[in-house]
Amino acid sequence: MPQLDEADALALWESGERLSMLDRAVRLAAVLGGTGIEAAADLPLPQRDRLLLAALRQMGGPSAAVVATCPECGTLHEADVALAPLLETRDAAAPQVTFGDRPAALRPPTSRDLAAAVVSGDAATLAERCCDAPGALADPAAIEEALDSAFPLLNIMIAMDCDDCGAQFARRFDPVPLLWAQVTARAKAALATVDCLARAYGWSEAEIFALSPTRRQLYREMALQ
């Protein structure tokens, strides 16, 4: 997987800042996987999210902090989610769902399927697109359950306990906003570096990004002294 350097992060952030989280996820997958946008939109979501989780671990460390509000008392909680166990999950080899005695094959959804589901506004769209059962037989709820069990990364739920009121609740874990926050932080750090070195030495942005990260950092420290 390519490392996202400061210039990459800045370009990615600029191109994705006005997009929806789904389009950002596709853009991230395209950059990290070294493919075009169309190919990234067709990546199965488990594959896309393994790319994103690996990048999250590389940029943010072995665990990611998620925050959730207790549904009972409103207290804000934070939990550290270890990323390695998520990266080690395995998908079912030939997932199926059975209606009566008729088995139907399942395939993992892609970002394109998610976009189609959003456009249609119909909760059953995703299930219908990812299962080859005849429409009359297909039960969207059963298909979704079978998809979640075949592809564990589709629906990662984090169990949380409220210390204040004792409530137990679960929150869905989504790597996309967490990775986007890392990209945003790196892009803003890159802008601050360019601003600092351009003021101190009169260099252009291209000249500053042509320096190695180590030299950039050293010049920045000297400029700030």
Ligand SMILES: [Zn+2]
């Ligand atoms: Zn509570």
